[in-house]
Amino acid sequence: xxxxxxxSIHGISKYYGPYPAVSSLxxxxxxxxxxxxxxxxxxxxxTLLRMIAGFVEPTDGSIRIDGQDVTGTPPNRRPTNMVFQNxxxxxxxxxxxxxxxxxxxxxxxxxxxxxxxxxxxxxxRLSTLGSRKAHxxxxxxxxxxxxxxxxxxxxxxxxxDEPLSALDKKLREQMQVELRSLQQxxxxxxxxxxxxxxxxxxxxxxxxxMFAGKLAQVATPKxxxxxxxxxxxxxxxxxxxxxxxxxxxxxxxxxxxxxDIFGDVVLEKPPGFTATEGKVTLGMRPERLRLLWExxxxxxxxxxTVSNRHYFGETTHLSIAVDGLSAPLSIIETNNYGADDLPxxxxxxxxxxPDALVLLAE
Amino acid sequence: MTAVAEPSLPPATARQWRRSEEARGLALxxxxxxxxxxxxxxPVLIVxxxxxxxxxxxxxxxxxxxxxxxxxxxxPIYQDLLARSLYISLTVSVxxxxxSYPIAWFISFHGGLNKNFWLFVITIPCxxxxxxxxxxxxxxxxxxxxxxxxxxxxxxIEQPLTSLLYNANAVIITLVHSWAAFAILPIFISLEKIDxxxxxxxxxxxxxxxxxxxxxxxxxxxxxxxxxxxIVMIPTVGDYVTPQLVGGKEGVMIASAIQANFGKAANWPLxxxxxxxxxxxxxxxxxxxxxxxxxxxxxxx
Amino acid sequence: xxxxxxxxxxxxxxxxLFLYAPILLIPIFSFNNAxxxxxxxxxFTWKWYVTLAGNTVMLDAARNSLIxxxxxxxxxxxxxxCAARAITRYDFRGKRLTSGLIMAPLFLPEIIVAISLxxxxxxxxxxxxLLTVILGQTVFCIPYSMAVLVSGFEGFDRSLEEASQxxxxxxxxxxxxxxxxxxxxAILSSLLVAFTIxxxxxxxxxxxxxxxxxxxxxxxxxxxxxxxLPSVLALGSLMLLASVFLLTLAEIFRRRAESRKILxxxxxx
Numbered sequence: 036x037x038x039x040x041x042x043s044i045h046g047i048s049k050y051y052g053p054y055p056a057v058s059s060l061x062x063x064x065x066x067x068x069x070x071x072x073x074x075x076x077x078x079x080x081x082t083l084l085r086m087i088a089g090f091v092e093p094t095d096g097s098i099r100i101d102g103q104d105v106t107g108t109p110p111n112r113r114p115t116n117m118v119f120q121n122x123x124x125x126x127x128x129x130x131x132x133x134x135x136x137x138x139x140x141x142x143x144x145x146x147x148x149x150x151x152x153x154x155x156x157x158x159x160r161l162s163t164l165g166s167r168k169a170h171x172x173x174x175x176x177x178x179x180x181x182x183x184x185x186x187x188x189x190x191x192x193x194x195x196d197e198p199l200s201a202l203d204k205k206l207r208e209q210m211q212v213e214l215r216s217l218q219q220x221x222x223x224x225x226x227x228x229x230x231x232x233x234x235x236x237x238x239x240x241x242x243x244x245m246f247a248g249k250l251a252q253v254a255t256p257k258x259x260x261x262x263x264x265x266x267x268x269x270x271x272x273x274x275x276x277x278x279x280x281x282x283x284x285x286x287x288x289x290x291x292x293x294x295d296i297f298g299d300v301v302l303e304k305p306p307g308f309t310a311t312e313g314k315v316t317l318g319m320r321p322e323r324l325r326l327l328w329e330x331x332x333x334x335x336x337x338x339x340t341v342s343n344r345h346y347f348g349e350t351t352h353l354s355i356a357v358d359g360l361s362a363p364l365s366i367i368e369t370n371n372y373g374a375d376d377l378p379x380x381x382x383x384x385x386x387x388x389p390d391a392l393v394l395l396a397e
Numbered sequence: 398m399t400a401v402a403e404p405s406l407p408p409a410t411a412r413q414w415r416r417s418e419e420a421r422g423l424a425l426x427x428x429x430x431x432x433x434x435x436x437x438x439x440p441v442l443i444v445x446x447x448x449x450x451x452x453x454x455x456x457x458x459x460x461x462x463x464x465x466x467x468x469x470x471x472x473p474i475y476q477d478l479l480a481r482s483l484y485i486s487l488t489v490s491v492x493x494x495x496x497s498y499p500i501a502w503f504i505s506f507h508g509g510l511n512k513n514f515w516l517f518v519i520t521i522p523c524x525x526x527x528x529x530x531x532x533x534x535x536x537x538x539x540x541x542x543x544x545x546x547x548x549x550x551x552x553x554i555e556q557p558l559t560s561l562l563y564n565a566n567a568v569i570i571t572l573v574h575s576w577a578a579f580a581i582l583p584i585f586i587s588l589e590k591i592d593x594x595x596x597x598x599x600x601x602x603x604x605x606x607x608x609x610x611x612x613x614x615x616x617x618x619x620x621x622x623x624x625x626x627x628i629v630m631i632p633t634v635g636d637y638v639t640p641q642l643v644g645g646k647e648g649v650m651i652a653s654a655i656q657a658n659f660g661k662a663a664n665w666p667l668x669x670x671x672x673x674x675x676x677x678x679x680x681x682x683x684x685x686x687x688x689x690x691x692x693x694x695x696x697x698x
Numbered sequence: 699x700x701x702x703x704x705x706x707x708x709x710x711x712x713x714x715l716f717l718y719a720p721i722l723l724i725p726i727f728s729f730n731n732a733x734x735x736x737x738x739x740x741x742f743t744w745k746w747y748v749t750l751a752g753n754t755v756m757l758d759a760a761r762n763s764l765i766x767x768x769x770x771x772x773x774x775x776x777x778x779x780c781a782a783r784a785i786t787r788y789d790f791r792g793k794r795l796t797s798g799l800i801m802a803p804l805f806l807p808e809i810i811v812a813i814s815l816x817x818x819x820x821x822x823x824x825x826x827x828l829l830t831v832i833l834g835q836t837v838f839c840i841p842y843s844m845a846v847l848v849s850g851f852e853g854f855d856r857s858l859e860e861a862s863q864x865x866x867x868x869x870x871x872x873x874x875x876x877x878x879x880x881x882x883x884a885i886l887s888s889l890l891v892a893f894t895i896x897x898x899x900x901x902x903x904x905x906x907x908x909x910x911x912x913x914x915x916x917x918x919x920x921x922x923x924x925x926x927l928p929s930v931l932a933l934g935s936l937m938l939l940a941s942v943f944l945l946t947l948a949e950i951f952r953r954r955a956e957s958r959k960i961l962x963x964x965x966x967x
Contacts, residue, residue, distance in 0.1 A: 090860055111863045123861035127879045136875075137865030170957075188865060422788025429781035429840065430796045436837045437802060440814030447817065496713065503710050517949050522717050524891075525941045526898035528914050529934045532921070533720040536727065543723060546736040574720060577713075627805060635807020637901060642921070652809045659813050659905075669817075672810050 040099075041066040041224045042087065042192060047096035049082050049248075056082045057248045059096070064226065064241075066101075066191075069218050071227045071235040074245035075271070080228045081196060083245075087226065088117050088194050101191050116185035117194040121201070122177045124169050130156070130180055131165040137188045155187035158217060175206050186221060193218075195227045199234060211237050232272045236260060244268050261320075264305040265396040269318045274352075276319045276364050277395075282312045290394060292317070295359045296337050297387070302394040309396070316395045321352070321365040323391035326383055328372055333386035339364065341381045351375045355383060448669035457665075465670030475654065479675065482651040483682060485565060486634035489572040493580045493629050494622060496573070501584035501621075516585065523578035531642050534571040538562040538643065563645025571639050576632075580625040587621025588614070616694045623687050630686075634679045635672075651675050725935040733925055746932035756933065759916035763897055766832050766912055771893035773836045778843030778888055786851040801841045811838060812905040819906070826908040834902040839895050843888040846948075850884020850955045883955035890948035894941050913937065 042064040049057040057079040064070045072080040085091040087098060089110030097106045105113050116137075125133050135152045143151070156162045159179035164172070172180065178198060185193055198214075199207045215238045218225045229235055235242045236256040243253045252264045263269035266277065283299065284291035290308075291301045292315060302317070327333060342363050343354035351374040354363040366385065368374035377383070448465050451458045469475050504515045522530070537543045538561040545557035561567065591614060599609045637652035644650065651671060658668030731741035750756060784790075785797055803811055815834045819826060858880070862872040900914040907915060917933065920926045 088864060090863075109863070110860070111866045111868060115864075117861070117864045119857045119861055121855070121857060123855060123857040125858060125861075125876060125880075136862070137867075140866050140871075184861075184865065419788070419790040422784045422790035422793070425784035425788065426781050426790075426793075426796050429777040429800055432777055433800045433802070433837060433840070436815065436818075436833060437811070438799060440818040441810070443818055443821065444810070444814045499706060499709055500713055503706050507706070513949075513953065517946075519714070519717065521942060521945055522721055524894060524898075524945055525721065525938050526900070526914060526934070528898070528900045528917055529724060529938060530721060532917075532930075532934065533723050536723055537720055541734055541736045543736070546738075550738065574716065577717065631805050632807050635809045637809045652807070655809060655813060659816060665817065668813060672813065675807075676810065 040064065041068070041101055042226070043099040044083075044087075045097050045099075047083070047086060047098065048094050049079075049086065049091060050094045055248050057086070057093075060248070060250055061096075062243060062250065062253065064224060066224055067222050069215065069225045069227070069238055069240045071229060071239040071242045072245060073229055073232060073235040073242050073271075075230060077247075078245040079248040080230075080245050084117075084194055084196055084226065084228045087192070088115055089113050114191040115194055116188050116190040116192075117196065118178075118181045118185050118198050120196045120198070122181040124172070124177050124180055126169045128169065129165070130161065130167045130169070130172070133169065133180055134184045134187055136184060151187055152183075155183040158186060158221070159183045160213075174201055175210070178202065178210065182217070190223065192224045192226060195225060197228055197230070199229075200231070207234075214238060236272070244271065246271075261391070262303075262305070262393055263318065263395065264307055266316055266318075269393070269395055274321045274365055274367075276321060276324070277362075278317045278319065278360065279314050280317050282310065282315055285311050290315070292394075296357060297389070297392060298335070300389070300392060302392060305394060305396050307396045308394065316397065318393045318395050319364075319387065319391055321367045323388045324364060324366040324385050325387075326353075326366070326368055326372075326374065327386050331386075333384075335387070335389075337364075337385040337387065339383055339385060341377050341379055341383060344375075344377060344379060346370075346375050351377075353377065355385065444669045444672055446669075447666050448673050450666045452664055452666050465666045466674065468667060469670045469674045475651075475671065478649060478651045478654055479678065481565065481649070482634050482675070483679065485568055485572070485648075485650060486630050486636075486679070487682070488569055489576065489633050490580075490626050490630040492569070492573050493576050494584070494625050497577055497580040497625065498584055498622070501581050501588055504581075505585055505588040516582075519581060520578045523575065527575060528638060530575050531571055531639050534567070534574065535562070535643050538567050538570075562643055564647040565644070566648075567643040567645075568639050568648040568650070571643050572633050572636065575639070576629045579628050583624035583628060584618060584621040587618045587624075591617045619690060619694050623690055626686060626690075627683055630683055631679055635675060721938065724931050724938060728928065728931040728935045730928065733928060746928045747936075749929050750932055750936075753929075756913075756916055759911045759913045762828060762910050763913040766828055766835065766903070767893045767896040769832045770835045770839055770896040771889045773832070774839035774843045774892040775847075775885060775888045777836070777840050778847045778892075779885065781840075782844055782847035782851045786848060786854065787856070797844075800844065803838050804841045808838070808901040809905075812901050815902070816905050826906055828907065828910050830906040830908075831903050831912065834906045835896050835899055838899065838902055839892040842895055843892050846888040846891055846952060847881075847884055850881050850887070850952070854880060881955065883951040883953075887948040887951040887955065890944045890951070894944045894948070897937065898941060 040063040042062070044060060044062040044064075047057060047060045048055065060079075060083065072083060074080045082091055086093050087100075089105070089108060093106065097104060099105065100114055103114075125136065128136065131152055134155055135148060138148050138151060152165075153162065156165060159182050161176065161179050161183065164176065167176075169177075178201075181198070195214075199210050202210060211234060214225075214227075218238075227235070227238065236259075239256055241253060241255055242259050244251045244259060246267055251268050252259055254262075259268065260272055263272065263275075269275045269277075278294060278296070280292035280294040280300070282290060282292050285304075288304050289301050290304050291299065293299050294317065297317075300317075324337075327336065337357060339355040339357040341353055342356040345352045350367050350369055353366050353368060353374065355366060356363045364385070447457075449461050449463070451460070451462055451464060500519065504512055504519070508515050535542070539545070540557050540559065540562065542562070544561055545554075548554045549557065595617075596609055596613055599613050604612060634650075635652050635655070636650060637656060640648050640650040640653060655668050655671050655675075658664045658671065726739070728746055729742050729744070730739050731743040731745075732739075781797070781800055785793065812834070815830070815837075816826075819830050824830070854877070858876050859872050862876045863869070867875060898914065899912075900918065903912045903915050904918065911919070913933070917930055920930045
């Protein structure tokens with residue numbers, strides 16, 4: 036990540052009447068970063084993206100791109116380019132004309148223009164389709180044309196508005212890998228908006244999780260997944276077991292608590308954590324609990340019975356009822372050892388990774 | 398896609414409003430709107446005003462009076478004309494809508510890939526010259542016209558029928574022919590909007606084709622039927638060309654009286670009063686029919 | 699449904715016959731070698747068409763119709779473009795009211811539109827002329843233009859314009875390079891439709907014209923003379939031909955406009 040921030044957002048707000056789509060948001064995104072804005076529908080991530088692009092005027096705050104204040108600048112004069120959610124391919128132009136659309140204003144000489152278009156098409160692996168008409172393209176091909184059209188302009192920042200949501204699963208996964216390697220090859224900042232947590236986790240250098248117009252957490256994928264700051268973030272990214280515990284001590288940025296099944300633990304305090312006594316919420320990811328099969332043991336074991344079982348092909352999700360817990364624990368097992376055959380009601384023993392326990396702000 | 402609801406409350410400052418969507422929209426539509434205002438609304442308003450004045454040769458007396466309406470509504474000749482015009486336009490509308498519905502149905506449900514083609518073929522006649530079409534009926538229905546000479550040639554009749562032309566029936570047939578295609582379009586559009594899976598669901602729940610039609614298709618296509626009614630009924634009540642050419646003495650409609658008052662008789666206020674009266678009455682009648690149709694639909698449950 | 703199926707096509711065929719037969723009689727009798735329109739036909743002849751060529755009054759009327767038609771089609775389309783763009787692109791208070799007024803001529807008897815315009819022109823002391831015809835017919839044609847243009851503008855993907863701006867184009871450049879090409883077929887269609895309607899329109903022309911006639915007004919004048927009927931039929935056939943030709947062109951353009959917008963569907967692949 037570059038030292039100097041490519042995008043500096045200060046106190047950005049957008050109000051529609053009394054309704055805040057984005058409120059007082061500040062963010063720094065570095066050059067060459069693959070940055071994702073992640074959140075549920077209506078959280079303001081697309082509004083934020085469109086403010087960076089220039090299609091929405093902020094009610095408050097400022098945006099700087101590469102040191103320059105662009106808050107009042109219209110979209111056609113910003114050093115950003117966008118890949119639209121429905122690709123917005125010009126229907127009356129063919130592939131080459133689409134990709135070269137923005138170059139026309141630069142009045143390059145013909146050979147240079149052709150060269151750049153060819154270069155962009157190669158980057159997205161569409162070199163052979165230059166003369167194809169717009170309506171002859173498949174969804175995945177259109178997406179690449181939209182990418183090439185934006186990249187050929189050599190923007191400082193590429194903005195992507197849920198670019199993969201219209202594609203089917205297999206194609207989506209393939210494009211995720213391609214987008215990531217494309218970004219690394221080109222080396223510029225990509226800002227991606229998505230509601231799909233796996234997509235964000237797979238592609239990003241850093242993720243900003245948003246709820247209701249505000250930032251909840253900004254960190255690397257691993258950070259966000261393993262150390263979510265609060266319940267909302269934890270719940271949004273993948274499954275989570277929530278357990279309650281009682282605070283027993285609080286010192287040096289760590290909190291000591293007594294749990295029902297994990298004994299006494301000492302955990303890092305996440306930012307925004309205010310409780311000093313009483314009940315708190317802990318989180319444990321399902322995949323960090325594992326079944327102990329015949330003959331296996333662990334230093335700390337949890338006893339339980341299988342209350343539900345869902346088969347997912349590669350894995351089986353099991354619900355394990357445990358004495359003392361109000362809700363069953365969720366665990367995920369691969370099917371190598373027969374997890375998919377465990378009968379309901381079977382007695383099982385679980386081991387867990389104590390480092391995976393996380394203290395959550397509310 | 399993020400569904401950020403954008404409730405459009407007016408922005409705080411005048412400057413923001415000027416740049417806003419609303420201002421741009423209003424600005425764009427204003428040339429057309431102002432043109433329609435000046436050349437449609439204003440003239441009609443003036444007609445309305447004139448209906449309360451009197452004309453003495455070339456001078457207009459602007460004292461308010463209801464004399465014109467007394468004539469328009471009271472004199473038997475105008476009552477006759479009005480009644481006949483309403484009767485004709487109502488008959489034409491009913492016949493047109495009833496005939497057009499199956500055609501619209503055919504195109505919508507059996508048109509397949511060629512729907513546009515069918516629509517085009519069926520509506521093109523109605524976009525040719527109205528005058529020419531009425532003329533063609535004069536040719537057909539005349540004493541020595543196609544119908545008579547053809548029937549005589551075939552030996553079906555010995556003397557030419559005089560009852561074909563120059564009466565209300567001739568007007569009705571000609572108007573039905575001219576306006577038929579206008580009725581098809583609205584009905585077609587509303588039939589197209591019907592979600593086919595609704596009809597399939599009705600079949601799945603046990604309804605046969607007739608029940609499916611009356612319980613699902615007809616009610617859902619009613620807005621189109623109503624549109625078709627209005628599109629035919631209101632303009633035909635004031636039709637001028639058809640009664641003049643094929644109506645004779647028995648098929649005269651109110652438009653002749655209106656035109657006469659603007660031509661030689663030069664009694665603009667009376668002509669205006671007749672126009673207003675016609676419009677009001679036909680609108681009331683149309684409203685009654687729309688209400689009636691809606692009640693029928695509600696009754697179908 | 700099969701019982702109904704067999705009845706329906708027969709009905710449709712009969713309906714088409716009912717629609718077209720009367721109109722087809724006009725060209726049929728225009729080639730008929732007789733002065734009256736009776737069966738049986740009396741032999742084929744071009745003579746009625748030939749007389750048209752030397753008919754200076756008629757040719758004048760044709761020239762007037764052309765002038766009026768072109769003017770009306772351009773005016774109605776320009777007005778229609780503004781209004782259609784406003785309606786499909788923007789949300790504003792009074793949208794229903796304004797578009798309702800603009801579309802009102804469709805739901806009014808033509809004679810009322812005609813006399814009201816006549817009154818206002820004469821009340822202002824102006825003279826009736828081709829100009830008054832043009833102004834009147836424009837009001838009448840705008841709803842038809844609007845119908846074509848609105849369906850051409852509707853569903854126009856707004857993100858196409860945003861993409862153009864994002865790639866550096868100005869607002870006017872966007873309109874020229876993206877919006878216009880995509881809606882061009884609809885605009886052409888509107889021009890053709892408005893021209894055809896104006897060409898065939900009688901009542902407004904009849905009431906609002908001064909000394910200069912349009913073709914329909916000329917025809918009306920000729921209808922009093924039974925002897926002139928065949929040559930009127932010849933003229934009518936030519937007008938029918940022109941109308942059908944122009945409307946077919948308009949339909950082709952309208953379909954092209956539709957196909958330009960079908961890119962909204964994103965196929966899988």
